[in-house]
Structures are given as structure tokens and as C-alpha cells.
Amino acid sequence: MEIILSTAIGILAASGIWLLLRPRTFQVIVGLCLLSYAVNLFIFSMGRLTLSAAPIMPKGGFIDSTAYADPLPQALVLTAIVISFATTALFLVVMIAARGLTGTDHVDGRERDG
Amino acid sequence: MIADNLILSIALLPFLGAIASATLPLHAHTAAAWLSGAVMAAGLGIMAFLRPAVARGEALRTVVEWVPFLRLNLVYRIDGLSWLLVSLVLGIGILIVLYARYYLSKSDPVPRFYSFLLAFTGAMLGVLISGNILMLVVFWELTSLFSFLLIGYWYHTTAARDGARMALIVTASGGLCLMAAMLMIGHVAGSYDLDRVLASGDTLRAHPLYPAILALFLIGCFTKSAQFPFHFWLPGAMAAPTPVSAFLHSATMVKAGVFLLVRFSPALGGTEAWFYAVSGTGMATLVVGAVIALFRHDLKGLLAYSTISHLGLITALAGLGSGSAVLAAIFHIANHAVFKASLFMAAGIVDHETGTRDMRKLSGLIRPMPITGTLAIVAAAAMAGVPLMNGFLSKEMFFAEAVGWHNGTWLDNNMPWIATFAGVFSVAYSLRFILSVFFGPPATGLPKEPHEPAHWMRLPVEALVLVCLVVGVLPGLTMGGALNMAAQSVVGPDMPYYNIAVWHGMTMPLVMSLTAMVAGITLCLTFMHRIAEGPEGPPLLHRIRAQRIYERLLLALTWKWPRRLYRLAGSERLQVQMRIMVLCAAGIAGAILWHRLGLAAGKRSNPFDPAFALMWVVGAACAIGAAWQAKYHRFAALLLLGGAGLVTCITFAWASAPDLAVTQLVVEIVTTVLLLLGLRWLPRRQAEIAGDRRPAARARRMVDLGIAAALGIGIAAISYTMMTRPLVPNLGDWFLANAYHEGGGTNVVNVILVDFRAFDTFGEITVLAIVGLTVYALLRRFRPAPESAPRPAQQRDRGEEALTDDLRVPSVIMRWMFPVLIAIAAYLFLRGHDLPGGGFSAGVTMAIAFLLQYLAANLRWVEQRIIVLPIRWMGFGLLIAGGSGAGAWLFGYPFLSAHYRYVTLPVIGPIPAATALIFDIGVFALVMGATVLIQIAIAHQSLRSVRLREQEEEKHDQTGEGAA
Known part of the structure; x- marks a missing residue:
């Protein structure tokens, strides 16, 4: 399992980074989304992979904390998901506005000359 | 004691005078001069009073404790030397004030002059009477x-x-x-x-x-x-x-x-x-x-x-x-x-x-x-x-x-x-x-x-x-x-x-x-x-001027060298900047981890699951496909992106994170719709971009591919190493053990968000609100590119009727989904404290409910029937969240302390009634408001281009009639 997930994180991150370095705004925005998947999974995986042990507690009684998935990375990632949605939206709007202003979708606001 | 207070007043008077004279009317020459003169005369009077004490040969000291544990005290001391110089400064100061009264012309703004003069005097006196050398430096500056x-x-x-x-x-x-x-x-x-x-x-x-x-x-x-x-x-x-x-x-x-x-x-x-x-x-x-x-x-x-x-x-x-x-x-x-x-x-x-x-x-x-x-x-x-x-x-x-x-x-x-x-x-x-x-x-x-x-x-x-x-x-x-x-x-x-x-x-x-x-x-x-x-x-020597040398040096330091450095190391091109940033990030991470990241033998691992592997084969293919297609086939790339997102979502569910799975799913939906809305405003890309096959462009892509691959491998290695090491006891254990006793909820992730770390969440939703408003504000001034204004080819060719026909059945379903989705949102929200769900996912779900209505019918039809006021939702959300936190003050607890108990409702049974729930309502309202605001703001752009089109058609018709 671990090897699969880490490979997946690597592939998501590599695709994201490659797109981040591309010249078209849409490529960058897709790249950011992919990178945010990779980063979210990465942070999540810092709590290690635990199967079928969601951090839902019984009401009272002794709690063996090793029997549950680590809730802290989950809490971090949950807000990160929402925030990355917000930044994607913001970037999208900037992209649209820049396109309207400059007439091109190149990240520099003008086509590469020569 | 009197001497102490007098020394302090010597130190403070000029600054107080400076503030006072700054508030005088613009041309109150005489008043400002009197004020400044009086301050200096008072200082001189104090010095005269202190003279016998100073003459005894000991320094007069006054200590005001400021930050005692850092040994930082405000120490003022007056001895013979500072006495003489303070008197000199104040004595000449009075004469300067008198002189300035007649020197400055009627049009010079006097409050500024006298307040600077007094503040300067205060700083100068501070240098003279500081008994602490750091204080002295402050006054010096x-x-x-x-x-x-x-x-x-x-x-x-x-x-x-x-x-x-x-x-x-x-x-x-x-x-x-x-x-x-x-x-x-x-x-x-x-x-x-x-x-x-x-x-x-x-x-x-x-x-x-x-x-x-x-x-x-x-x-x-x-x-x-x-x-x-x-x-x-x-x-x-x-x-x-x-x-x-x-x-x-x-x-x-x-x-x-x-x-x-x-x-x-x-x-x-x-x-x-x-x-x-x-x-x-x-x-x-x-x-x-x-x-x-x-x-x-x-x-x-x-x-x-x-x-x-x-x-x-x-x-x-x-x-x-x-x-x-x-x-x-x-x-x-x-x-x-x-x-x-x-x-x-x-x-x-x-x-x-x-x-x-x-x-x-x-x-x-x-x-x-x-x-x-x-x-x-x-x-x-x-x-x-x-x-x-x-x-x-x-x-x-x-x-x-x-x-x-x-x-x-x-x-x-x-x-x-x-x-x-x-x-x-x-x-x-x-x-x-x-x-x-x-x-x-x-x-x-x-x-x-x-x-x-x-x-x-x-x-x-x-x-x-x-x-x-x-x-x-x-x-x-x-x-x-x-x-x-x-x-x-x-x-x-x-x-x-x-x-x-x-x-x-x-x-x-x-x-x-x-x-x-x-x-x-x-x-x-x-x-x-x-x-x-x-x-x-x-x-002979007049050609060598120290000032010239200084100017040359300043020019070189502030203009020539920085520009040269900038030309050497900087670029206006975003791609170059991004590459530098990515490489720097990688370099820093590498430098920190170098020699520490031994690939330790796996001490912790879960059995290999072919289904999981198969799922990620698809996920990885989606990601690579999206990266490959994003330039020419944006729609395909968007679908592939969604695929990768779904696989991520299932991974969360698989690995015991149901909350994340739910949130990721709903956010995935809104993100995809958002990007779909944005696609409309990008330039058409049917022909190949000129110069895309040139060797330079190819080389750039190969270099970037190399960078991306190397970093991907690095990240994969780090995460593999981390995941296979045993989990050390950490903060999460405390949250697990105390979520129910302290926070009154069994869903630990939700309890962390709305109770233990509620202040973080509060900050986060504030950011969300700011982003929502920024998007809204940016789009108010937005003008679409002229080539995006006309109706898309697909609509032109088939006519509006065909379009409505296509969506006839789906639109009915979508309209009927509205109450269902509201119910789902309410359900997700209410169970949030104990089971997967909560304000975030409920808020986004609610936003999807609105979104579907916009998709099902045209925008004007929807807005005639539903009044959506996203900015108010956001405002009230923030107020509720902040208010529930401030409520804790009434009971003498710090901001955002939560209280909980279970309340038994008829039919429904016991439900958790924590103050954290109120906070969660705020989160819900804000997340929903912000999401809807962003979506609607972008959706409204189509309306803007429709309006533009209508205007042009009208103009066209008029000229046509005129010609007829």
C-alpha cells in the first residue's frame, strides 16, 4: 500500500510541477490543482496509512489511541482542501481578468517574442 | 522623588509639546512659537532647579522599569556634562523659536515645523540624558x-x-x-x-x-x-x-x-x-x-x-x-x-x-x-x-x-x-x-x-x-x-x-x-x-568632492548594482521565476534532508492491495494525461483532473479519513464546475501555437520534465520513508483521548476543527471570506476578451431551442435535487460532531444545491425565483463564528472556549448541543456564502457578454432599419 501511495504522490507532484512551469495559464491552474492533491495526500500520509480505523470514538471508556488513524493530519488537510479551492478560484479569476486585459493566455501577459 | 519626576518631565515634555503643536491650526505662528518656547523654558527652569543637586557631583538617576526580565529599563541620568549641554540646547532652542517666529513666511505650515523642532529637541535631550546605552542609540537614531x-x-x-x-x-x-x-x-x-x-x-x-x-x-x-x-x-x-x-x-x-x-x-x-x-x-x-x-x-x-x-x-x-x-x-x-x-x-x-x-x-x-x-x-x-x-x-x-x-x-x-x-x-x-x-x-x-x-x-x-x-x-x-x-x-x-x-x-x-x-x-x-x-x-582640490564620491557610491549601490544583479539573476518571465522558486524549494528541502533520509527498512506497512494499485494506475494515468493535454485539449484535461481528484477522494475514504473523502468529493464538484465556467473565457485553441516545435521550446520542455521527474521521485521517496516508519506518540493521541470528554464529540477531526483548534479554523474561514470578496470585486471590473463575447459556435449552429431540448430531462432532475441536497447538507451538518460531516462539507454541499439550479435553467430564471445573498451569508457566518467565540468571554473563559451537552429532541433523539455547534453554523454559512459568491460571480460574466451582444444587435438593427 505504502509504495503505491508514495508513487502516486510522486506522479501527482511531478505532473503538477511540470504544468506549473508551462507557459499557458490554464496549464498552471491544472498544475496547481494536481500539486494540491499531491500535497494534501503527502500531509495526510504523515499520519501513516491506517485502514478501517476512522477517528470516530466510542462515547466514553478507555481509548487506545494506536487503534485509530491520526486525526491531526486529517484536520489539517480538511481545511487545506477548502483553502485550495479558494485559491484555485482566485487564480481562475485572475486568469480570466488577465486574459481580458492582455488578450492572451500566456503567463507573462504577452506571447514570447522570437 | 521630585527630582525623579522632574527628570522624567524633561525627557517627555518636548515630545508632548511636539504632539500638541502638531494639532495646531496651519498658520498659528504665534501660538506654536509660544508653545515651543514655553516647553523649552520649562525645561530650562527644571535644569536651574536641578543645578545644586548636580553640583554635588553625583549623577541624578531615574529608573522606570520597562521589561525587567530582559534587564531593559528606561534609565535617565543627569550629571554635570549632560546638565550643561541640556541647558545649552534648551537655551539656544528658545532663541531659535523666537527667531523662527519671524523668519518663516506666512505661507509656511508652522505646526509641522514646531512639532518636528520639539521632537528633535526631545530626541537630542534623550541622547544627552539616557542612562542606558541602547536607549541612547534609539534617541540617536x-x-x-x-x-x-x-x-x-x-x-x-x-x-x-x-x-x-x-x-x-x-x-x-x-x-x-x-x-x-x-x-x-x-x-x-x-x-x-x-x-x-x-x-x-x-x-x-x-x-x-x-x-x-x-x-x-x-x-x-x-x-x-x-x-x-x-x-x-x-x-x-x-x-x-x-x-x-x-x-x-x-x-x-x-x-x-x-x-x-x-x-x-x-x-x-x-x-x-x-x-x-x-x-x-x-x-x-x-x-x-x-x-x-x-x-x-x-x-x-x-x-x-x-x-x-x-x-x-x-x-x-x-x-x-x-x-x-x-x-x-x-x-x-x-x-x-x-x-x-x-x-x-x-x-x-x-x-x-x-x-x-x-x-x-x-x-x-x-x-x-x-x-x-x-x-x-x-x-x-x-x-x-x-x-x-x-x-x-x-x-x-x-x-x-x-x-x-x-x-x-x-x-x-x-x-x-x-x-x-x-x-x-x-x-x-x-x-x-x-x-x-x-x-x-x-x-x-x-x-x-x-x-x-x-x-x-x-x-x-x-x-x-x-x-x-x-x-x-x-x-x-x-x-x-x-x-x-x-x-x-x-x-x-x-x-x-x-x-x-x-x-x-x-x-x-x-x-x-x-x-x-x-x-x-x-x-x-x-x-x-x-x-x-x-x-x-x-x-586644484575643488574637483575632488566627497559629495560626488558619495553620490557615485549611492548610485552604484541603489541603482547600477541592483540592476546588474537583477539582469544576472532575475527575469520578468514568470516561467523563469517559477523554475527558480521550484528549484530553491527543492534545494532547501534537499539540504535539510541530506544525510538524514536513510531508506530505513519498513517497520510499518499495510498489505499490498491490487484493487488499490489498479485504482492508482488509473489515477496516475489521469494526472499524466491532464498534464499532457492541458495545452490544447483543456476540456479533456479538466475531466482527467477530475479523475485524479476522485481517486484522491477514494484514497482518503480507503485510509480511514471519511471526513476528508466527503469534503474532497464536494469540493471536487465545485472546482470542476468553476473551471468549466472559466474555460469559456480562454482563447480558442484550434491551431497549433507558433513556435511550439522549435528546438528552444522543446529543450525547455525537456528541462522542465527533468526537474518535475526528479522532484516527483524525491517527494515519493520522502513520503515512502515517512509512511514506513512507526508512528511516534504525538499530539493526535491527546486529541483522540480527549475529543469526547473535552469536546463532546466522537468525530475527532470535527472536534479538532470546531473546538480544540477553532481559532485556526476561524482564521481559515476569514481567509475564505477574503478570497470570495476578492473574486467578486475583481470580476465587477472584468471585461471579457472581444473574441469571447459572441455566442459559442455550438450554440450558433444548433440554435437555442436545441440546447434547451438537450437539457430538458436533466434540468427537471436538477431542479428536484434542490430539496434533496438541502436535506443532505443539513444531515451532514448535524451529524458532523459525531460522524463524518460538519460545517465545511455541509456548506459546500449547500453551494452545490444552488449551483445545480443555475445549471438547470438560465440564470435570469433562477434569480427571479431564488434570492441568494451570498455576501450576507458570509457576513453572518463570520459574525456567528466570532460571536460564539466571544460568548466564552461572558463566562470568563478565553476566546472560543467551547461548552457542550446533549439535548434530547422529540422524534430525533439526543443530539449534541455544543457551543462548538454554533461555531460550526458560522463555518457552514461562510463556506456556503463564499462558494456561491465565487460561482455566481463567474457565472454572471456570461450574462455580461449576453448584454454586450444584445446591445450590439440592437445597434445593428437600428442601422439596418435606417438603411431600409
């Missing part, structure tokens, strides 16, 4: 800052702006050096308390850091006191109004440097290095200043260089360091302040009444301005060191020190010659000042007809000149006590009482004075006309 504001008072002139900036750069960088020196001194002496530092001279001198301390300390003092080679800022500062020049360059600002030299001479002085550096610089400055002063044509320029020269004299004395030298230095500080202030004011009067300061134009002013002329002559005589003037006495004492003090070095042996040489020039420039301005034929072609100024404007000059004379005739009676008191406070109580007398007999210093006098008069009379015709500066 404050004097630089306020002098900048004062010099730049007439900021509409370039000269004032440049002069002010130059003064600030030079003195403030000196101040930084001084701060470094003070920090080292504090480190070596073990205390920042001035008394302790002054007492630990032996430790300081013996310490290996002593040379560094000395160098930095002296740079600080020399820049402030305009010592060679940092002297050039002072003439530039002459662009200031004359009262400012008279104040800054006589009693304050430049005297701060020499004050500090004198003050620290027991701690740092007495070594050969000190003697060479301080006396050497002083003598050099003395000569350079005196020589250049003779060749200046500008009245204030001459006085400026003369000031530099006299400061050099004081510095040279401070370098000698013997008791009598210190006394002479202090005496000359006072004397120079008095005669130079009066000369500046006299020059200001000449400027004010004639309209020029150019000595080549001025002539014969003694006839229209007899009183001012006489006053200036007496003051200039004091500057030249004519007997029976105060300047003569301290200069004689300097000559005596130059002759009498011996350590046998070449500098010491040559001191009398250098001193006499400088004396010659100082006589010559004083004489030139008087002869060219007040004597000779009556001036013609002056901008104004010269006449005597208002009496009140001349009064300060009269007072100062009177002081020159009285001190010159009766030095022992007037100044003897205070001077000995000041010198004793520096050197020590066992310094013998120094008797200042006018007549010592026909001594060596007197011979030197007379020689200088005769030679100076000869020099001036012989060359005066030639000097007036020559360039502004000494022959």
Missing part, C-alpha cells in the same frame, strides 16, 4: 530621523530633499554602526547601563573586541559630527530653513557626536588607537574644513565648513583625553554653539532681507544694516578667536593642549603646527565673511532692498553675541563652575579645579594665536578678490 524631517522641511525644493536624504543616509548608517558598537560594549561590559559601562573601561580596552568596538563607535560619532571624510552631508543640509541650520549645526545634532566622544573617553579612550583615530581625524577635519570654508561663496556654505572645522577641533581635544583637554572640549562645544548660532542667524537675516546668500553679490551691508553688521562682526571675531571673545579662550586652551601634551608620536609633535595652520585659515575665512558682506561699495542688483530686520528677529542674535562677550571677558565667573562640574563628571571627581583666565601672560599659545591672526589677515587681504573670482572650492 531619532535625532537623525527628525533632522531629516527638519532639513527637508521645504520639501518642494530638490536641494532640501537631496540634503535631507544625504544627511539621513550618512547619519543613520553611522547610527547603525553605533548600535553594533553599543551591543558589543554591552556584551563585553556585561551591562547596558551607562554608569556600569563607563566604569568598566579597563575590561573594554583589554578585550579582543576592542578594535572592532572602537571602529564602529567612532564611525557613529564621526558621521554625526561631520568629521572628515563623512563631512559632506553637513553643507548639503544647508538647504534647511536657517533656524534649523542654526539649531542643528550649533548646539544639537552635530554636537551629539562630540558629546559621545567626550562621554565615552573614560571607557574607550586612553589608548594609542583612540588617540590616533580621534585626534588624527579631528586634526584632519580641522584643516580640511578651515581651508574649504575660505573658498566657499555661499554664506551658509562658509559657515557649514567652519562648523566642520570647529567640530574637528573638539574631536581632536576629545582624542587627547586629559582632564584639561576634556574641559577645553566641553568649553568649545558651548562657545561654538553660541557664536555659530548667532552667525547662522545673522546670515539668515542677511538672506531674509537681501534675498541672496552669495558673497560675491553681497557688499557694503554695514550701511543699511548697521546693528546686524556689528553683531555679525563680533560673532565672527569670536569664531576667528579674537581676544576678549569666548572663542578665543577655548581656542587658546586647544593650542595649549596641542603644545603641552606629549606622547611623543609624530602626530603629537606636529600638532602645534597643524593647529596654527588651521588657525590661519579660520582667521582668513572669518575676515572674508565680514569684509565681503558688510564692507566695500554698496551692493547693486540685490533681489531685495536691504534694511534692518524686525527687532524681535534680531533679539536672539543680540543675546548670543552678548554671551560671547560676557563669557569672553569674565570666563571664570560665568562658565567656570559649570565647566568644571561637567569635566569632573567625565574625568572623575579628583580632577583639579581648572581656573579659566583671560590673561596667562605671553605664552606659547598666545604667540600661536597672534601668528595665526597676522597670517590670516594677510592671506585674506591678499587673495580675497582672486577667491571671489575662483570656483566654489579650494584650487
Whole structure:
């Protein structure tokens, strides 16, 4: 399992980074989304992979904390998901506005000359 | 106790006065002058009251505890030296205020002038009476800052702006050096308390850091006191109004440097290095200043260089360091302040009444301005060191020190010659000042007809000149006590009482004075006309100007080098910047992890699951496909992106994170819809972009591919290593153990979000609100690209009817989904505290409900039926979240403390009723509002282009009708 997930994180991150370095705004925005998947999974995986042990507690009684998935990375990632949605939206709007202003979708606001 | 309060009021009064006078009306000249004068007079009164206590020989101290555990106290101390100088500053300050009242024109904004002047006075007094060396540095920098504001008072002139900036750069960088020196001194002496530092001279001198301390300390003092080679800022500062020049360059600002030299001479002085550096610089400055002063044509320029020269004299004395030298230095500080202030004011009067300061134009002013002329002559005589003037006495004492003090070095042996040489020039420039301005034929072609100024404007000059004379005739009676008191406070109580007398007999210093006098008069009379015709500066040397060097350096430092560096290392291209950023991030991560990331044998692993592997084969293919297609096939890339997102979502569910899975799923939906909405506004991409197949473009892609692959492998390696290591006990365990007892919920993730770490969540939703509003605001001004305005080809070809037909069945389903989705949102929200769900996912779900309505029908149809006010939702959400947090205050708990209990409702059963739930309502409302706001704002852009199209069609129709 671990090897699969880490490979997946690597592939998501590599695709994201490659797109981040591309010249078209849409490529960058897709790249950011992919990178945010990779980063979210990465942070999540810092709590290690635990199967079928969601951090839902019984009401009272002794709690063996090793029997549950680590809730802290989950809490971090949950807000990160929402925030990355917000930044994607913001970037999208900037992209649209820049396109309207400059007439091109190149990240520099003008086509590469020569 | 009274003395304590008085010292504190001395320290605070000027600043309070500054604030008060800043609030005065714009042209309240008289009120501002009265206020400033009163503040200074009050200060003088306090000093008079403190005199007997100071005269007993002990420093008066007041300590205000500020940050005790850092040993930071506000310590003020007044001893003989600071008493004398504070009195001097305040005394001359009053006269400056009086003078400025008549000097400034009616149109100058006075509150600014007087409040800066008072604040500057406060900073200067702070330097003089600080008992803590760090505090001293703060006040020191404050004097630089306020002098900048004062010099730049007439900021509409370039000269004032440049002069002010130059003064600030030079003195403030000196101040930084001084701060470094003070920090080292504090480190070596073990205390920042001035008394302790002054007492630990032996430790300081013996310490290996002593040379560094000395160098930095002296740079600080020399820049402030305009010592060679940092002297050039002072003439530039002459662009200031004359009262400012008279104040800054006589009693304050430049005297701060020499004050500090004198003050620290027991701690740092007495070594050969000190003697060479301080006396050497002083003598050099003395000569350079005196020589250049003779060749200046500008009245204030001459006085400026003369000031530099006299400061050099004081510095040279401070370098000698013997008791009598210190006394002479202090005496000359006072004397120079008095005669130079009066000369500046006299020059200001000449400027004010004639309209020029150019000595080549001025002539014969003694006839229209007899009183001012006489006053200036007496003051200039004091500057030249004519007997029976105060300047003569301290200069004689300097000559005596130059002759009498011996350590046998070449500098010491040559001191009398250098001193006499400088004396010659100082006589010559004083004489030139008087002869060219007040004597000779009556001036013609002056901008104004010269006449005597208002009496009140001349009064300060009269007072100062009177002081020159009285001190010159009766030095022992007037100044003897205070001077000995000041010198004793520096050197020590066992310094013998120094008797200042006018007549010592026909001594060596007197011979030197007379020689200088005769030679100076000869020099001036012989060359005066030639000097007036020559360039502004000494022959041959006038081409080498320290100011030019400074300007070149500044240009290089702030313009040329940064630009060169920028061209070398920077780029305007985002791709290059991104590449640098990515590589830097990778480099930092690599540097941190290097040698630490051994691929340890897996201690923790889950069994390999083929289904999971298969799922990620699809996920990885989606990701790579999206990366591959994003340039030409955006829609396909978007679908593939969604695929990768779904696989991520399932992974969360698989690995025991149901909350994440739910949130990821709903967010995935809105993100995809959002990007779909955005696609419409991008340029059509049917043909290949020109130059895409060029070798350069290919090479770039290959390089980036390499970077991306390397980083991907690195990240995969890090996460694999982390995941296979056993989990150490951490914060998460505490959350697991206490979620139910402390937070009243069984879903630990949700309890963390709305209870344990609610403040973080609060910050986060605030960010979300800001982003929502930013998107909304940006889109209000948005204009679509002209080529995106027309109806898309797909719609044009088939007509609107076909489009509605396509969506007939889905739109009915979507419309009926509205109540269902609301129910799901409510369900997700209510179970959130105990089971996966919560405000975030419920909020986004609710937003999807609205979104579907917008998709199902056209926008106008929806908005006629549902009133959506996303901004209000956001506002109330933030208020509810903040209010539920603030509610805790009512019960005496910190912000966002939560309380919980279970409430049994009929039919539904027990539900958790925690205050955290209220907070979660806020989260829900805000997330929903922000998401809907963003979506609607983008969706409305289509409406805008529809409107644009309608307008154009109308126009078209009209022209068509007209033609018909």
C-alpha cells in the first residue's frame, strides 16, 4: 500500500510541477490543482496509512489511541482542501481578468517574442 | 522623588509639546512659537532647579522599569556634562523659536515645523540624558530621523530633499554602526547601563573586541559630527530653513557626536588607537574644513565648513583625553554653539532681507544694516578667536593642549603646527565673511532692498553675541563652575579645579594665536578678490568632492548594482521565476534532508492491495494525461483532473479519513464546475501555437520534465520513508483521548476543527471570506476578451431551442435535487460532531444545491425565483463564528472556549448541543456564502457578454432599419 501511495504522490507532484512551469495559464491552474492533491495526500500520509480505523470514538471508556488513524493530519488537510479551492478560484479569476486585459493566455501577459 | 519626576518631565515634555503643536491650526505662528518656547523654558527652569543637586557631583538617576526580565529599563541620568549641554540646547532652542517666529513666511505650515523642532529637541535631550546605552542609540537614531524631517522641511525644493536624504543616509548608517558598537560594549561590559559601562573601561580596552568596538563607535560619532571624510552631508543640509541650520549645526545634532566622544573617553579612550583615530581625524577635519570654508561663496556654505572645522577641533581635544583637554572640549562645544548660532542667524537675516546668500553679490551691508553688521562682526571675531571673545579662550586652551601634551608620536609633535595652520585659515575665512558682506561699495542688483530686520528677529542674535562677550571677558565667573562640574563628571571627581583666565601672560599659545591672526589677515587681504573670482572650492582640490564620491557610491549601490544583479539573476518571465522558486524549494528541502533520509527498512506497512494499485494506475494515468493535454485539449484535461481528484477522494475514504473523502468529493464538484465556467473565457485553441516545435521550446520542455521527474521521485521517496516508519506518540493521541470528554464529540477531526483548534479554523474561514470578496470585486471590473463575447459556435449552429431540448430531462432532475441536497447538507451538518460531516462539507454541499439550479435553467430564471445573498451569508457566518467565540468571554473563559451537552429532541433523539455547534453554523454559512459568491460571480460574466451582444444587435438593427 505504502509504495503505491508514495508513487502516486510522486506522479501527482511531478505532473503538477511540470504544468506549473508551462507557459499557458490554464496549464498552471491544472498544475496547481494536481500539486494540491499531491500535497494534501503527502500531509495526510504523515499520519501513516491506517485502514478501517476512522477517528470516530466510542462515547466514553478507555481509548487506545494506536487503534485509530491520526486525526491531526486529517484536520489539517480538511481545511487545506477548502483553502485550495479558494485559491484555485482566485487564480481562475485572475486568469480570466488577465486574459481580458492582455488578450492572451500566456503567463507573462504577452506571447514570447522570437 | 521630585527630582525623579522632574527628570522624567524633561525627557517627555518636548515630545508632548511636539504632539500638541502638531494639532495646531496651519498658520498659528504665534501660538506654536509660544508653545515651543514655553516647553523649552520649562525645561530650562527644571535644569536651574536641578543645578545644586548636580553640583554635588553625583549623577541624578531615574529608573522606570520597562521589561525587567530582559534587564531593559528606561534609565535617565543627569550629571554635570549632560546638565550643561541640556541647558545649552534648551537655551539656544528658545532663541531659535523666537527667531523662527519671524523668519518663516506666512505661507509656511508652522505646526509641522514646531512639532518636528520639539521632537528633535526631545530626541537630542534623550541622547544627552539616557542612562542606558541602547536607549541612547534609539534617541540617536531619532535625532537623525527628525533632522531629516527638519532639513527637508521645504520639501518642494530638490536641494532640501537631496540634503535631507544625504544627511539621513550618512547619519543613520553611522547610527547603525553605533548600535553594533553599543551591543558589543554591552556584551563585553556585561551591562547596558551607562554608569556600569563607563566604569568598566579597563575590561573594554583589554578585550579582543576592542578594535572592532572602537571602529564602529567612532564611525557613529564621526558621521554625526561631520568629521572628515563623512563631512559632506553637513553643507548639503544647508538647504534647511536657517533656524534649523542654526539649531542643528550649533548646539544639537552635530554636537551629539562630540558629546559621545567626550562621554565615552573614560571607557574607550586612553589608548594609542583612540588617540590616533580621534585626534588624527579631528586634526584632519580641522584643516580640511578651515581651508574649504575660505573658498566657499555661499554664506551658509562658509559657515557649514567652519562648523566642520570647529567640530574637528573638539574631536581632536576629545582624542587627547586629559582632564584639561576634556574641559577645553566641553568649553568649545558651548562657545561654538553660541557664536555659530548667532552667525547662522545673522546670515539668515542677511538672506531674509537681501534675498541672496552669495558673497560675491553681497557688499557694503554695514550701511543699511548697521546693528546686524556689528553683531555679525563680533560673532565672527569670536569664531576667528579674537581676544576678549569666548572663542578665543577655548581656542587658546586647544593650542595649549596641542603644545603641552606629549606622547611623543609624530602626530603629537606636529600638532602645534597643524593647529596654527588651521588657525590661519579660520582667521582668513572669518575676515572674508565680514569684509565681503558688510564692507566695500554698496551692493547693486540685490533681489531685495536691504534694511534692518524686525527687532524681535534680531533679539536672539543680540543675546548670543552678548554671551560671547560676557563669557569672553569674565570666563571664570560665568562658565567656570559649570565647566568644571561637567569635566569632573567625565574625568572623575579628583580632577583639579581648572581656573579659566583671560590673561596667562605671553605664552606659547598666545604667540600661536597672534601668528595665526597676522597670517590670516594677510592671506585674506591678499587673495580675497582672486577667491571671489575662483570656483566654489579650494584650487586644484575643488574637483575632488566627497559629495560626488558619495553620490557615485549611492548610485552604484541603489541603482547600477541592483540592476546588474537583477539582469544576472532575475527575469520578468514568470516561467523563469517559477523554475527558480521550484528549484530553491527543492534545494532547501534537499539540504535539510541530506544525510538524514536513510531508506530505513519498513517497520510499518499495510498489505499490498491490487484493487488499490489498479485504482492508482488509473489515477496516475489521469494526472499524466491532464498534464499532457492541458495545452490544447483543456476540456479533456479538466475531466482527467477530475479523475485524479476522485481517486484522491477514494484514497482518503480507503485510509480511514471519511471526513476528508466527503469534503474532497464536494469540493471536487465545485472546482470542476468553476473551471468549466472559466474555460469559456480562454482563447480558442484550434491551431497549433507558433513556435511550439522549435528546438528552444522543446529543450525547455525537456528541462522542465527533468526537474518535475526528479522532484516527483524525491517527494515519493520522502513520503515512502515517512509512511514506513512507526508512528511516534504525538499530539493526535491527546486529541483522540480527549475529543469526547473535552469536546463532546466522537468525530475527532470535527472536534479538532470546531473546538480544540477553532481559532485556526476561524482564521481559515476569514481567509475564505477574503478570497470570495476578492473574486467578486475583481470580476465587477472584468471585461471579457472581444473574441469571447459572441455566442459559442455550438450554440450558433444548433440554435437555442436545441440546447434547451438537450437539457430538458436533466434540468427537471436538477431542479428536484434542490430539496434533496438541502436535506443532505443539513444531515451532514448535524451529524458532523459525531460522524463524518460538519460545517465545511455541509456548506459546500449547500453551494452545490444552488449551483445545480443555475445549471438547470438560465440564470435570469433562477434569480427571479431564488434570492441568494451570498455576501450576507458570509457576513453572518463570520459574525456567528466570532460571536460564539466571544460568548466564552461572558463566562470568563478565553476566546472560543467551547461548552457542550446533549439535548434530547422529540422524534430525533439526543443530539449534541455544543457551543462548538454554533461555531460550526458560522463555518457552514461562510463556506456556503463564499462558494456561491465565487460561482455566481463567474457565472454572471456570461450574462455580461449576453448584454454586450444584445446591445450590439440592437445597434445593428437600428442601422439596418435606417438603411431600409
